[in-house]
Amino acid sequence: MIWLTWRQLRTQAGATYALLAVLAVILATTGSQLLHLYETAGADFLTRLTEADNSLYLVGALAVMALPALIGMFWGAPLITRELDAGTHRLVWNQGVTRTRWLITKLGLTGLAAMAAAGALSLAVSWWAGPIDATADGSSVLAGFYFPRLSPLMFDARGVAPIGHAAFAFTLGVTLGVLIRRTLPAMIVTLVAFITVQVAVPLWVRPALIAPARLTTPISAANFRLWDGENVKVLIDKPGAWTIGQHTIDAAGRSVAAPSWIPDCLGQVRAELDTGCLDRLGRLGYRQLVSYQPAGRFWTFQWYELGIFLALAVLLALFCAWWIRRHVS
Structure with missing residues (x-):
């Protein structure tokens, strides 16, 4: 049973691990140079990165985030569905292999291979990007391109979370394949469902896992980040933090809308930001109440x-076992 499962898996696994090996060689070759630049460039490190470094930074992050989705589509969705389509599951069951053993073997071997691939890729990319992650604290002028690793845009491409994403995407694909029983529709639905979950988690689930820290900071030209059309947004002196939300409060600590003269004022000074407008907010007692997650909570999350x-x-695996025992013949 293990040999049969491996034979069915080896094409997808071989292609995936071959691509990972190529990317690992590229990361290993350029990573030592990046580390040397980090150790010698000091505060100028980010400005001295090359276009190749920037491209690899983005490609690495996208690869880690995309791999679980691809595993769900191409490893998970067809795993059981193609056997149901071909009727080969009945042949296996008639040779003394129970449904439970058949499913455990297929899920176990393929799932472990999927988790190993995601873990290896995340480890390699996290190591390579370590110097950038240590410097990109979210407060520099380059913050629009280099994201702190706790930020929602980078969190899924670092650490051990991609291992869980791969396991979930794989079993999600298997489950949808068992339910839909057609490979191509199951692959499409798996992709849509996984992307939906990956959008929902940083928006609603992750912020609720740990109560955020809060601070109140004056509004000034030094920490002004942007005017979003309704609210002033500021940067906080918490390197690498994930800012969850912020709003303006008055001198009495009450949540208020920004004064009506702010849009025109900021519209006039946006290019130079040398601020009568923002200083006036400070003199009138307006401040920002900011909710954030400190950078030190990265591994906890x-x-x-x-x-x-x-x-x-x-x-999902338990549900698949129940469904196959009850509804698949």
């Missing part, structure tokens, strides 16, 4: 998210 997605993967 990583382990929480790994546990959540592994638990979801186990639940």
Whole structure:
């Protein structure tokens, strides 16, 4: 049974691991140069990165985030569905292999291979990007391109969370394949469902895992980040923090809208930001109340998210076992 499962998996696994090996060689070759630049460039490190470094930074992050989705589509969705389509599951069951053993073998071997691929890729990319992550604290003028690793745009491409994402995407694909029983529709639905979950988690689930820290900061030209059309947004002196939300309060600590003269004022000074406008806000007692997650909580969130997605993967696997025993003949 193990040999049969491996024969069915080897094409997808071989292609995936070959691509990972190529990317690993590129990361290993350029990573030592990046580390040397980090150690010698000091505060100018980010400005001295090359276009090749920037491209690899983005490609690496996108690869880690995309791999679980691809595993769900191409490893998970066809795993059981193609056997149901071909009727080969009945042949295996008639040779003394129970449904439970058949499913455990297929899910176990393929799932472990998927988790190993995601873990290896995340480890390699996290190592390579370590110097950039240590410098990109979210407060520099380059913050629009280099994201702190705790930010929602980079969190899924670092640490151990991608292992959980791969396990969940794989079992999600298997489950949808069992339910839909057609490979191509199952692949499409798997992709849509996984992307939906990956959008929902940083918006609603992750912020609720740990109560955010809060601080009140004056509004000034030094920390002004942008005017979003309704509210002033500021940067906080918390390197690498994930800012969850902020709003303006008055001198009495009450939440208020920005004064009506702010839009025109900021519209006039946006190019230079040398601020009668922002200083006037400070003199009138307006401040920003900011909710944020400190950078030091990165690994806590990583382990929480790994546990959540592994638990979801186990639940999906149990559901598949129940469904196959009850509804597949």
